Amino acid sequence: MQLTVFNGSPKLGKSNTELMVNGFLGGFEKTPGNGSRVFKLNQLKSVQEAISIIEDSEDILLAFPLYSYSMPAGVKELIEELEPLCGKCGNKKIGFLVQFGFREAIHARALEKYLEKVTTLLNGEYLGTIIKGGCDGLAKELNSSHTKKVLNGISDIGRVFGETGKFSRDLLDQYSKPETQTMLSRMIMKSFVKLANKYYWGAELKNNGVFEESYAQPYKSD
Numbered sequence: 001m002q003l004t005v006f007n008g009s010p011k012l013g014k015s016n017t018e019l020m021v022n023g024f025l026g027g028f029e030k031t032p033g034n035g036s037r038v039f040k041l042n043q044l045k046s047v048q049e050a051i052s053i054i055e056d057s058e059d060i061l062l063a064f065p066l067y068s069y070s071m072p073a074g075v076k077e078l079i080e081e082l083e084p085l086c087g088k089c090g091n092k093k094i095g096f097l098v099q100f101g102f103r104e105a106i107h108a109r110a111l112e113k114y115l116e117k118v119t120t121l122l123n124g125e126y127l128g129t130i131i132k133g134g135c136d137g138l139a140k141e142l143n144s145s146h147t148k149k150v151l152n153g154i155s156d157i158g159r160v161f162g163e164t165g166k167f168s169r170d171l172l173d174q175y176s177k178p179e180t181q182t183m184l185s186r187m188i189m190k191s192f193v194k195l196a197n198k199y200y201w202g203a204e205l206k207n208n209g210v211f212e213e214s215y216a217q218p219y220k221s222d
């Protein structure tokens, strides 16, 4: 199988997306005969160049960081410019990789539904979306046990994809954990926010002489 990969991170230096793509391909290419070509979206001449590459590919992975519960502008532009291909991608299998800072997978679930819908509109075969949170520091902490775990996990997903042509639902579910915050971490976060508001932001407001104003309710009716 020949896989075309797009890295949609706009970062100029080493990106977490790149690291994870390499992990995925490490597993994928264990199957003899499998090969790949990787394109960085922000290094292509134009979005039209990316579209020509897509037209010329059958197996596609679009990898990018979650930006504001969605995607970087370049990825959004590419997806929107695919409209002329709607209904015409019957020979294409399309999968996604979305990685991000917050730990919990729930942050990317709405986006996952959108990506599935887009693939359906293109008439492509939706392979699935690899979702992984807690990825902020990967490229900076290459030797940490967390980075190694994240990369081993995605390499396994890539290996199974290389062998079967499918994303394993079980592996995706296992990999994306935790789905939500635990009760304990929610309580810790709530207390932390309260303390930060009281001591840090309270002091900032006082320093700027607007502390009392912060309780103003200008639109309150009597």
Ligand SMILES: Cc1cc2nc3c(=O)[nH]c(=O)nc-3n(C[C@H](O)[C@H](O)[C@H](O)COP(=O)(O)O)c2cc1C
Binding pocket: 009, 010, 011, 014, 015, 016, 017, 018, 064, 065, 066, 067, 068, 069, 070, 099, 100, 101, 102, 103, 107, 135, 136, 137
């Ligand atoms: C503009 C911007 C928006 C972001 N939005 C989110 C977000 O909504 N949720 C999240 O968990 N992380 C968010 N992040 C963090 C990135 O998803 C995270 O750092 C990612 O690993 C960066 O990948 P890269 O190194 O491949 O660019 C955001 C980062 C930036 C720069």
